Amino acid sequence: MSTVYALLFIVATIVLVLGLARKIVQYAKTPAPLKIPTTPAPVTQAGVVMRMFREVVFFESLFKSTKWTWIFSWMFHMGLFVVLARHVRYFVDPVPLPIALIQPFGIYAGFAMVAGLGGLFLRRIFVDRVRYISAPSDYLMLLLLIFIGFSGLMMAFLIHTDVVMVKQFFDGLFTFSGGELPMDFALIMHLTLVVVLMIILPFSKLLHIPGIFFSPSRNQVDNPREKRHLAPWAKKLEES
Amino acid sequence: MAKAKFETPELSEFVDVPNIEDGAMAHSTCFVAKPEHQEPLNFPGERVEDWHDKAIEKMGDLLSRYRSFRVYLDSCVKCGSCTDKCHYFLGTKDPKNMPVGRQDLLRKVYRRYFTFAGKYFPKLVGAADLTEEVLDDWYSYFHQCSQCRRCSVFCPYGIDTAEISMAAREILASVGVGQKYCNEIIAKVYKIGNNLGLPGPALADTLEGLEEDVYDEDEVAVKYPLDVKGADILLVTPSADFFAEPHVDGLIGYGKVFHEAGVSWTLSTTASEAANFGMFIGSYENMRRISLRVREAALELGVKRIVFGECGHAWRVAYSFLNTLAGPFDFLDPDYPVPQHICEFTWNEIQQGTLELDKSENDDKTLTFHDSCNVARATRMGDTPGGQFDIPRNVIKAVCNNYHDMEWDTIHERTFCCGGGGGLLTDDLMEIRVKGALPRMTALQNVMNEKGVTHMAAICAICKSQFTKVLPYYGMDMYQIVSVHQLVSDAIVLNRKTPPEEAPGYGEDDDD
Ligand code: HEM
Ligand code: SF4
Ligand code: SF4
Numbered sequence: 119m120s121t122v123y124a125l126l127f128i129v130a131t132i133v134l135v136l137g138l139a140r141k142i143v144q145y146a147k148t149p150a151p152l153k154i155p156t157t158p159a160p161v162t163q164a165g166v167v168m169r170m171f172r173e174v175v176f177f178e179s180l181f182k183s184t185k186w187t188w189i190f191s192w193m194f195h196m197g198l199f200v201v202l203a204r205h206v207r208y209f210v211d212p213v214p215l216p217i218a219l220i221q222p223f224g225i226y227a228g229f230a231m232v233a234g235l236g237g238l239f240l241r242r243i244f245v246d247r248v249r250y251i252s253a254p255s256d257y258l259m260l261l262l263l264i265f266i267g268f269s270g271l272m273m274a275f276l277i278h279t280d281v282v283m284v285k286q287f288f289d290g291l292f293t294f295s296g297g298e299l300p301m302d303f304a305l306i307m308h309l310t311l312v313v314v315l316m317i318i319l320p321f322s323k324l325l326h327i328p329g330i331f332f333s334p335s336r337n338q339v340d341n342p343r344e345k346r347h348l349a350p351w352a353k354k355l356e357e358s
Numbered sequence: 359m360a361k362a363k364f365e366t367p368e369l370s371e372f373v374d375v376p377n378i379e380d381g382a383m384a385h386s387t388c389f390v391a392k393p394e395h396q397e398p399l400n401f402p403g404e405r406v407e408d409w410h411d412k413a414i415e416k417m418g419d420l421l422s423r424y425r426s427f428r429v430y431l432d433s434c435v436k437c438g439s440c441t442d443k444c445h446y447f448l449g450t451k452d453p454k455n456m457p458v459g460r461q462d463l464l465r466k467v468y469r470r471y472f473t474f475a476g477k478y479f480p481k482l483v484g485a486a487d488l489t490e491e492v493l494d495d496w497y498s499y500f501h502q503c504s505q506c507r508r509c510s511v512f513c514p515y516g517i518d519t520a521e522i523s524m525a526a527r528e529i530l531a532s533v534g535v536g537q538k539y540c541n542e543i544i545a546k547v548y549k550i551g552n553n554l555g556l557p558g559p560a561l562a563d564t565l566e567g568l569e570e571d572v573y574d575e576d577e578v579a580v581k582y583p584l585d586v587k588g589a590d591i592l593l594v595t596p597s598a599d600f601f602a603e604p605h606v607d608g609l610i611g612y613g614k615v616f617h618e619a620g621v622s623w624t625l626s627t628t629a630s631e632a633a634n635f636g637m638f639i640g641s642y643e644n645m646r647r648i649s650l651r652v653r654e655a656a657l658e659l660g661v662k663r664i665v666f667g668e669c670g671h672a673w674r675v676a677y678s679f680l681n682t683l684a685g686p687f688d689f690l691d692p693d694y695p696v697p698q699h700i701c702e703f704t705w706n707e708i709q710q711g712t713l714e715l716d717k718s719e720n721d722d723k724t725l726t727f728h729d730s731c732n733v734a735r736a737t738r739m740g741d742t743p744g745g746q747f748d749i750p751r752n753v754i755k756a757v758c759n760n761y762h763d764m765e766w767d768t769i770h771e772r773t774f775c776c777g778g779g780g781g782l783l784t785d786d787l788m789e790i791r792v793k794g795a796l797p798r799m800t801a802l803q804n805v806m807n808e809k810g811v812t813h814m815a816a817i818c819a820i821c822k823s824q825f826t827k828v829l830p831y832y833g834m835d836m837y838q839i840v841s842v843h844q845l846v847s848d849a850i851v852l853n854r855k856t857p858p859e860e861a862p863g864y865g866e867d868d869d870d
Contacts, residue, residue: 141432144428145425145428145429148421148422148423148424148425148428148429149423149424149425150424150425150426151423151424151642151682152642152678152679152682153678153679153682154426154518154521154678154736156507156510156511156516156518156735156736156771157734157735157736157737157738157743157746157771158738158743158744158746158747158771159738159743160743161738161741161742161743173514173516177514179439179511179512179513179514179516180437180439180512180514182511182512183439183440183443183512184438184439187437187438187439191437191514241438242438245438246377246378247375247378247438247441247442247453247456248436248437248438248441250378250380250453250456250459251436251438251441251453251456251458251459251462252436253436253482253483253484254481254482254483254484255475255479255482255483255484256436258482318475321473321474321475322475322483323432323433323434323435323436325432325433326432326433326434326435326514326515329429329432329433329515330433330514330515330516332425332429333426333429333430333433333515333516333517334425334426334429334516335426335507335510335516335517335518336515336516340738340743342677342678342679342681342682343677343681343695343696343697344695345681346681346682346685346686347681347682348682349423351423352642352646352682355642355643355646
């Protein structure tokens with residue numbers, strides 16, 4: 119059983135890394151032929167970095183829009199971020215200082231994440247506009263994350279999985295020396311769902327993660343009069 | 359065409375976010391382009407036999423050429439943030455007029471043909487085949503988007519439905535299902551030089567008429583020159599400025615400003631149109647061809663600067679795209695940005711003190727300002743971000759004593775489109791135009807009631823035409839919409855008795 123999981127994790131990691139890399143290369147290679155930043159936009163590259171920072175860390179545009187969505191979404195993402203950071207300790211030894219420092223917040227983050235996801239799920243069901251635009255995959259994605267969070271919290275509070283053993287398993291995975299997973303229900307569910315998430319990420323709307331960095335309306339400098347912007351295929355038009 | 363039957367929405371103090379009514383605007387459509395409108399633009403005359411395959415092929419082509427299109431189709435998380443931001447949704451309740459609803463019409467096809475999930479699990483991810491019905495939906499709903507970019511302000515990834523609409527329209531046109539209104543106009547630009555099909559002699563006549571009008575009123579010979587070689591400034595303005603009300607009062611104003619500033623300027627017959635409908639139909643090639651006329655006119659007339667008149671989408675193409683499409687402009691005076699907006703020009707002159715302005719001339723009015731969508735969210739004026747909001751207001755306040763803004767969430771980057779932008783300014787789309795104006799009309803009514811505003815100024819030919827038509831539907835007066843330079847025109851004191859053209863040394867390299 120542990121070997122099966124070891125293999126699953128290897129496959130999932132390969133799919134995730136190659137899948138994302140393929141998309142990133144594709145985005146990077148596709149030209150943006152025209153200057154289309156949503157204005158007012160920064161007039162310098164440094165300004166664009168700041169704008170992107172505010173979008174990624176504070177969800178600035180979402181904040182301008184709907185406060186409820188923003189609260190739930192931000193709780194979920196920040197929760198997720200802290201929880202993910204906290205997971206680093208299962209994979210590396212010794213634990214880096216910043217990870218050790220956020221350790222105490224980990225539990226709150228876990229709850230915040232699940233609560234935020236719950237709020238988003240309710241919004242999807244009860245707001246008729248959001249219900250209209252939701253496909254089955256949109257609900258399933260939220261459920262998947264909710265169950266990941268839920269099973270994680272269960273291990274932290276109810277079942278108390280043998281963390282040392284888990285760590286040895288992943289250690290073994292990295293060194294290809296093998297290792298045993300503790301076979302309790304919460305952990306198996308948690309890991310299975312994480313594998314699923316890793317595999318679907320490059321094929322789903324989770325492409326918003328690389329997407330935001332390539333969004334021309336957010337990542338372009340507002341300087342079309344000062345600097346001529348020309349895509350390679352547009353240049354060819356000029357030569358013909 | 360028979361007047362369409364529909365009800366104008368009631369104005370109340372707030373625009374409530376409505377409950378959705380599926381299919382409420384499914385009947386809305388506009389005339390399809392005929393072969394004579396399609397072919398000059400290099401599109402097939404009528405719907406091609408293998409439209410399905412050709413449409414998918416075109417989509418693939420656009421995916422490889424436009425990063426925006428590709429990233430936006432992939433990235434939407436269906437968060438719903440944009441759903442209540444579109445004036446057309448607020449005015450019609452049709453969920454396919456929610457920005458994401460509109461995008462999904464195309465996204466579901468993208469997913470079906472271009473993504474793993476959509477190929478193998480179409481039901482799960484809401485992917486669908488491209489059918490006749492889907493194509494009809496595209497035609498209907500992508501002509502209910504004014505490409506105003508309001509949705510992109512509120513989307514966490516900046517997804518701009520305008521980009522999707524443009525791509526959809528290009529796909530439609532490339533399989534032979536173009537829109538008559540836009541394509542007919544573009545064909546006219548190629549043939550005659552402007553959207554209205556106003557030939558050179560008629561233009562010359564009109565301008566002469568303007569000179570007489572101004573002389574009769576002010577007894578000063580303000581010139582409205584056409585095709586004058588060696589002038590400093592080439593003015594490119596929307597052709598509606600040549601005769602439509604209130605546009606023409608704006609043109610009179612530009613002339614007076616140039617006159618008082620003591621600069622020589624000219625219009626051009628071949629580039630007698632600022633608007634560039636190539637953007638509306640998403641066609642880079644057509645947009646470029648239209649833009650190149652401006653470059654050619656500037657070269658031929660030997661001007662040093664290019665200034666654009668009051669027009670919203672035109673200013674987007676001018677400010678954001680002209681350098682790309684028709685640049686580089688290294689043959690012009692490097693001391694000035696290329697192109698400049700007439701408001702930038704006028705504001706500079708006001709700051710330098712070259713204009714004498716009598717604000718009391720506008721005391722019969724209390725003004726507000728409508729930020730045109732494409733000026734607000736796709737361009738800039740001046741050196742600092744947000745100059746596109748401040749500079750027109752500064753100009754208005756320099757020529758008027760009474761000014762009040764509309765509510766904060768309906769101006770600046772949050773401004774609502776007039777309802778007629780992006781190629782919808784045609785009578786066959788009257789219903790969507792009237793309903794889409796609801797949020798702007800509401801904000802205007804509020805500021806009229808609360809602050810006693812009497813007039814709304816705008817710097818866009820489409821906004822001006824649209825409001826002239828739509829204000830009466832909401833029980834207001836069509837003359838309440840005014841040009842910014844109409845206000846300037848009324849306040850400006852003409853101190854310079856001879857036009858700069860008659861000053862010594864003017865136009866020396868001109869043969870006649
Ligand atoms: C670059 C970092 C990221 C940014 C800026 C970002 C931003 C956002 C925003 C603004 C939303 C909309 C919230 C909403 O649903 O209303 C969202 C949704 C979502 N994000 Fe992220 N995100 C990021 C990273 C991630 C990561 C790493 C995951 C990993 C699982 C993720 C999973 C999701 C999911 C599942 C939703 C959909 C929520 C729903 O269905 O309502 N995001 N993201
Ligand atoms: S661009 Fe404007 S008209 Fe089009 S969907 Fe977005 S908000 Fe609506
Ligand atoms: S705001 Fe952006 S991500 Fe959210 S539903 Fe609209 S288009 Fe999609």
